[in-house]
Amino acid sequence: MSKSVRLALLGCGTVGTEVVRLLHEQATDLTARIGAPLEIVGIAVRRPGRDRGDLPVDPGLFTTDALGLVKREDVDVVVEVVGGIEPARTWLVEALRAGKSVVTANKALLAEDGGTLHDAATEGGADLYYEASVAGAIPLLRPLRESLQGDTINRVTGIVNGTTNFILSAMDATGAGFEEALEEATALGYAEADPTADVEGFDAAAKASILASLAFHTRVGAADVYREGITAVSARDVASAKQMGCTIKLLCIATRSVDSSGQASVAVRVHPAMIPTSHPLASVGDAFNAVFIEAEAAGQLMFYGRGAGGAPTASAVLGDIVAVARNHLAGTRAASESSYADLPIRPMGEAVTRYHVSLDVADRAGVLAAVAGIFAKHDVSIATVRQSGRGDDAVLVIVTHGAPDAALAATVEELRGLEFVRAIASVLRVEGGV
Amino acid sequence: MSKSVRLALLGCGTVGTEVVRLLHEQATDLTARIGAPLEIVGIAVRRPGRDRGDLPVDPGLFTTDALGLVKREDVDVVVEVVGGIEPARTWLVEALRAGKSVVTANKALLAEDGGTLHDAATEGGADLYYEASVAGAIPLLRPLRESLQGDTINRVTGIVNGTTNFILSAMDATGAGFEEALEEATALGYAEADPTADVEGFDAAAKASILASLAFHTRVGAADVYREGITAVSARDVASAKQMGCTIKLLCIATRSVDSSGQASVAVRVHPAMIPTSHPLASVGDAFNAVFIEAEAAGQLMFYGRGAGGAPTASAVLGDIVAVARNHLAGTRAASESSYADLPIRPMGEAVTRYHVSLDVADRAGVLAAVAGIFAKHDVSIATVRQSGRGDDAVLVIVTHGAPDAALAATVEELRGLEFVRAIASVLRVEGGV
Incomplete structure (x- = not known):
C-alpha cells in the first residue's frame, strides 16, 4: 500500500x-x-x-x-x-x-x-x-474533455441553473408571476437571499463559458457570453408560450458555425427562450439540470441530473x-487545457435566433400590413401570425424564422415607435423548432 | 511535434x-x-x-x-x-x-x-x-470509470439495444405484433438478417455485464446476467400496458443491495418490462439508447444518445x-480495471421484481378469492386487480407489489394449473413505480 x-x-x-x-x-x-x-x-x-x-x-x-x-x-x-x-x-x-x-x-x-x-x-x-x-453531479466535463475528443461539437444547449429552472417551472405550473415564484423558491431554499447571480443569468453564463471553452477548444470567458436573466419573464409570457405548445426555460446555447469563407467562429449566449413541450429539455423540471450536445459523428447526446446541492x-x-x-x-497528469482552435467569438447581433413577439395594436385596416412591412424591411421572415381582437384593440402574435439577432432587435425597436402599436407585451426568443 | x-x-x-x-x-x-x-x-x-x-x-x-x-x-x-x-x-x-x-x-x-x-x-x-x-456514442463508461469513482452506485437501468427498442416502439405506435414489427426493422436496416443476438437479449446482456462490472467494481460476466428477450411480447401485452398508462421496454437492470447482515451483492438482468409512460426511459424511442444511474451522493443521472450506427x-x-x-x-496508462469489491452475484430468483399478470378465467363466484389465495400462499402482495367480464369468461389483470422473482414465478406456475384459469394471457415484469 x-x-x-x-x-x-x-x-x-x-x-x-x-x-x-x-x-x-x-x-x-x-x-x-x-x-x-x-x-x-x-x-x-x-x-x-x-x-x-x-x-x-x-x-x-x-x-x-x-x-x-x-x-x-x-x-x-x-x-x-x-x-x-x-x-x-x-x-x-x-x-x-x-x-x-x-x-x-x-x-x-x-x-x-x-x-x-x-x-x-x-x-x-x-x-x-x-x-x-x-x-x-452530472458527468459532463470529462465527456467533453475526453470522450468527445475525436468528434466535432457544433452545439451545446443546456439548462444549467437550478434556481431559475425551479422558478420557471413554478410559473408554468401555477401561472404565478416572477416575483411570487421567486418568493417560493427562496422559502424552499432553492434561491439565495440575494438571488442576482441566478436570476440575472450570471451563474448560467459562467457555466456556459466553461462548457463552450471545452467544447470548442477555445478560451471563452464570462465577458464573451451574451447574458439575459429571467426577471422580465411575465405570467403573460408563460401563458403565451403555453398557447403555442411551448414552455419557457433559461437556456445556455453555445454554437460553432462556419461562414462561407470557411472561417469557424463561436457564439455563446444565455437567455430565456420558448421551447416546444415535446423538446427533451422542456420536461426537465424543478432544480434539475440537463445538457444537450450535438456533435458531427456522435449525433445528439443528452446528460441529465441534479445540478446543485x-x-x-x-x-x-x-x-x-x-x-x-x-x-x-x-506521477502523471491529465491532458492540459486544449485551446488550440482559438476561434473568434461572434457577437450576439450576428447570432441567428428566432423571436416570438406579442403586440397590442389598434384593430383597424392596414395594421397587419404595416407590421409585416417592418419585418420585411429588416429582412426578417415571418413564420406564423396569430391575430385576436378585443374591442378596439387586437393582439398580434408573430413568430419569425431565423434571422440575425440584431435585425430582430431592430425590428422590435421600430415596432415600438409606431403610433398604432399600443404596447409590446412580450418579446421572447424561440429555440428548438417551434 | x-x-x-x-x-x-x-x-x-x-x-x-x-x-x-x-x-x-x-x-x-x-x-x-x-x-x-x-x-x-x-x-x-x-x-x-x-x-x-x-x-x-x-x-x-x-x-x-x-x-x-x-x-x-x-x-x-x-x-x-x-x-x-x-x-x-x-x-x-x-x-x-x-x-x-x-x-x-x-x-x-x-x-x-x-x-x-x-x-x-x-x-x-x-x-x-x-x-x-x-x-x-454515449459517453457512459468514462463517467463510470472516472467521474463516479467517489460515489456508490446502487442501480443502473438502461435501454441499451436499439433494435429491440425500435421494434417495441413500433409495436407501441401501430399495435403490430412482434413478427410484423421485426420485419419492418429488418427492412429498414435496424435488425440484422439473423436478429437472434438482439431480440433474444444477448446483446443487451453483454452490455449489462460491462456496465455492472464498472458500476460495482466486480467482474460480472455474460453468464451472470439473467436474460429474457422480446420474442414473446405480444400485441395484447402492449395493449394491456397501454391500458395501465405504461409502455414496454427491454431493460437492463443492474442493482447492488445490502442484506440484513451487511453483505452487499449484485444482481443483473435483462428482460422486457412495463414502465409508466411518465418515466424518462419511456420516451426513449426508435433506435436511441438511454441509461439511468442512481448513486448515493449524485442521485439520479441519465445519459441519452444514439446507441448504434x-x-x-x-x-x-x-x-x-x-x-x-x-x-x-x-508514457503512462489509465487506472486499470477495478474489481476489488468482488461482490457475489445474486441469482434471479432472489431479485425483487413486480409482475403484471393477465388471466382469462371462468366468470363465476369464488374465482377471485381462489386466485388471491394463491398469491397470498406465496407471500406475494397484490397491488391492483382489474376484472372485466366477457360472456362466460372474465379477464383478470393483477399487478403485484415487489416480491422475490422466484415467488412470483411459482405463483404464476400454480395459477397455470387451476381448472378455472383458461389461459395466462400475459406475464410481464413491472418497473419504475407503476
Whole structure:
C-alpha cells in the first residue's frame, strides 16, 4: 500500500461538509479505487471554532490561514469549495505553480480567469479538475474533455441553473408571476437571499463559458457570453408560450458555425427562450439540470441530473479527487487545457435566433400590413401570425424564422415607435423548432 | 511535434470505415488535441481487394494477416472493430501483453472474457478502452470509470439495444405484433438478417455485464446476467400496458443491495418490462439508447444518445484513440480495471421484481378469492386487480407489489394449473413505480 495522498480542503460549507463526510464514509472504497488512502491534512475556514455537529474530522485540522495551508510541503492536492474570484485565485495559482493538483467547484473564477489557472497548472505540471463547477453531479466535463475528443461539437444547449429552472417551472405550473415564484423558491431554499447571480443569468453564463471553452477548444470567458436573466419573464409570457405548445426555460446555447469563407467562429449566449413541450429539455423540471450536445459523428447526446446541492456536488468533487490522486501516484497528469482552435467569438447581433413577439395594436385596416412591412424591411421572415381582437384593440402574435439577432432587435425597436402599436407585451426568443 | 502514434485497425466494416474517414477528416484537429499525428500503419480485413469506394486510405495498408499486424514492432495502438470472441481475443491478448494499448468495440468478448483482456493489459502495462462497446456514442463508461469513482452506485437501468427498442416502439405506435414489427426493422436496416443476438437479449446482456462490472467494481460476466428477450411480447401485452398508462421496454437492470447482515451483492438482468409512460426511459424511442444511474451522493443521472450506427460508434472509438494516444505519448496508462469489491452475484430468483399478470378465467363466484389465495400462499402482495367480464369468461389483470422473482414465478406456475384459469394471457415484469 502506497503512502497516503494528502488533501488540503479550502472551505467547509454545504459542499465541503459533504466532501468530508463522503471521504470518511467511503474511505475503504476510495483507498481500494485509488491504491492509497486519502488524508485530509488541513481545512481552511473563516470560523474554525464554529459548531459543525458530528463532522467526522479532527477539530485540530481547522485553520484560518488558507494560503499557509496551500503552501505546506505535505499537501499533495488542494480542494477548493469556497467560490468567488479572490482570494480563491491567489490560493489556487500558488498551489498549481508549486505542482499541487487542484480540484475546484469555482465556476465564477474559471469563467472570469480560467486562463490564469490553466497556465499555472501547465507551469507547475499539476492537474486542474473542475467537474463540480458545471451541472453538479452530472458527468459532463470529462465527456467533453475526453470522450468527445475525436468528434466535432457544433452545439451545446443546456439548462444549467437550478434556481431559475425551479422558478420557471413554478410559473408554468401555477401561472404565478416572477416575483411570487421567486418568493417560493427562496422559502424552499432553492434561491439565495440575494438571488442576482441566478436570476440575472450570471451563474448560467459562467457555466456556459466553461462548457463552450471545452467544447470548442477555445478560451471563452464570462465577458464573451451574451447574458439575459429571467426577471422580465411575465405570467403573460408563460401563458403565451403555453398557447403555442411551448414552455419557457433559461437556456445556455453555445454554437460553432462556419461562414462561407470557411472561417469557424463561436457564439455563446444565455437567455430565456420558448421551447416546444415535446423538446427533451422542456420536461426537465424543478432544480434539475440537463445538457444537450450535438456533435458531427456522435449525433445528439443528452446528460441529465441534479445540478446543485451538497451531496451531488460533492460526488463530482470526489470523482475529481480520485482522478488527481491516481495521477499523483502514477506521477502523471491529465491532458492540459486544449485551446488550440482559438476561434473568434461572434457577437450576439450576428447570432441567428428566432423571436416570438406579442403586440397590442389598434384593430383597424392596414395594421397587419404595416407590421409585416417592418419585418420585411429588416429582412426578417415571418413564420406564423396569430391575430385576436378585443374591442378596439387586437393582439398580434408573430413568430419569425431565423434571422440575425440584431435585425430582430431592430425590428422590435421600430415596432415600438409606431403610433398604432399600443404596447409590446412580450418579446421572447424561440429555440428548438417551434 | 512528436513522432506519430501508429494505429493498427482490425476490421473495416461499417464502424471501421467511419473510423478511417474521421481520422482523415479530423487529422488536423486530432493532431492538435493529442500533440502528435495519428497514423494508420495497417488494416486487417478478410477481403483486401474489395471495393471500398473513395475510402481515404492507401490500398497497400490492407492485409489479411491480423495477428502479423498486431505483432509488428511499429504498432503502438490496436483498434479492434471486428467483433466476436475468436480470433479477436487472441489478437487483443497478444497486443496487450506486448504493451500495445487496445481500443475495442467488442462487447461480446468483454462480456464473455473481459477478465482475460484486463489481466493482459495489466501484464503488458497497456491501456484497454472500450467506450464504443456499450451505447455507441454515449459517453457512459468514462463517467463510470472516472467521474463516479467517489460515489456508490446502487442501480443502473438502461435501454441499451436499439433494435429491440425500435421494434417495441413500433409495436407501441401501430399495435403490430412482434413478427410484423421485426420485419419492418429488418427492412429498414435496424435488425440484422439473423436478429437472434438482439431480440433474444444477448446483446443487451453483454452490455449489462460491462456496465455492472464498472458500476460495482466486480467482474460480472455474460453468464451472470439473467436474460429474457422480446420474442414473446405480444400485441395484447402492449395493449394491456397501454391500458395501465405504461409502455414496454427491454431493460437492463443492474442493482447492488445490502442484506440484513451487511453483505452487499449484485444482481443483473435483462428482460422486457412495463414502465409508466411518465418515466424518462419511456420516451426513449426508435433506435436511441438511454441509461439511468442512481448513486448515493449524485442521485439520479441519465445519459441519452444514439446507441448504434457507424458514425456514433466511430465517435466513441476515436475518443478512446485520443485518450490512449495521449497516454502513450506521456508514457503512462489509465487506472486499470477495478474489481476489488468482488461482490457475489445474486441469482434471479432472489431479485425483487413486480409482475403484471393477465388471466382469462371462468366468470363465476369464488374465482377471485381462489386466485388471491394463491398469491397470498406465496407471500406475494397484490397491488391492483382489474376484472372485466366477457360472456362466460372474465379477464383478470393483477399487478403485484415487489416480491422475490422466484415467488412470483411459482405463483404464476400454480395459477397455470387451476381448472378455472383458461389461459395466462400475459406475464410481464413491472418497473419504475407503476
